[in-house]
Amino acid sequence: MFSIGEVSKRTGVKVPTIRYYEEMGLISPSERSDGNQRRYSRGDVERLTFIRHARDLGFEIDRIRELIALSHHPQAPCDGADRIASAHLAEVRQKIDQLKRLEAELERIVSHCGGHTVEDCYVIRALSDHGLCEHEH
Amino acid sequence: MFSIGEVSKRTGVKVPTIRYYEEMGLISPSERSDGNQRRYSRGDVERLTFIRHARDLGFEIDRIRELIALSHHPQAPCDGADRIASAHLAEVRQKIDQLKRLEAELERIVSHCGGHTVEDCYVIRALSDHGLCEHEH
DNA sequence: ATAATCCCTCCAGTGACTAGAGGTTCAAGA
DNA sequence: TCTTGAACCTCTAGTCACTGGAGGGATTAT
Incomplete structure (x- = not known):
């Protein structure tokens, strides 16, 4: 389990930005400490890396939310992801x-x-x- | 003298945007009617055209304010304007x-x-x- | 005189953060 | 065990350049 500061260092996403992404519904910490501090799992860190990467590529928060939803259904057809990325490329x-x-x-x-x-x-x-x-x- | 709506039609700048530019200190109407409505002169319309044009070219509000200030000193050297535009081009x-x-x-x-x-x-x-x-x- | 249209001010929302205030928790050293 | 200082918490407000709406007043044409 990682503190928000550690996650920030590992992913390069600033601490307030991580909290902002949480508010926007992109990630939330797996746990909280007894003192109410955020505790992130390895999976959380991977997800934040995904988000960071998508943001770097200029995807909007809403599009990222969609991509995350898609990635949770590995057996679904990937037209969705392809369409989002292609539309973004066109933009x-x-x-x-x-x-x-x-x-x-x-x-x-x-x-x-x-x-x-x-x-x-x-x-x-x-x-x-x-x-x-x-x-x- | 033109009403804000007429000015909007002539310049292509939306009414609320004209008021916003006023708040930002870029233009203000030469007069007000007895009923407190904005009345613009031909000069005001030209100035708004200048602003519109500069915004279309991607100049920030602050830069436009500087350019307007410069344009008020026609005898001043034009390095200033050139520098602003060149910097913008680099961006x-x-x-x-x-x-x-x-x-x-x-x-x-x-x-x-x-x-x-x-x-x-x-x-x-x-x-x-x-x-x-x-x-x- | 009246109706339709325009205009007024003020407030809130957009996107993606960033910064600060004021207070709490944690981890490491003495 | 205690203390200190860094890191954390929530909440609020600010950024940029607008945009939209509410609730009310002004203007214009008929």
């Missing part, structure tokens, strides 16, 4: 595209900043006048 | 890199999902076992 790709468009716009704005005063600074002008933009956004 | 690029790494990882996880049951589903296994990952994250 990530969309986000990348969006950011690339921003990048291009910002690049253009920054590189054009030829002026020496704010008055003729392209950065300020481009922000004031949408007409200077190449794409809609 | 955007970093975010893109990060998301690309996620994309690669998720691609790998999803494409490997060969199993039919959760038990041997790569998605679940990859999340449980960090060792299956290619990169640190």
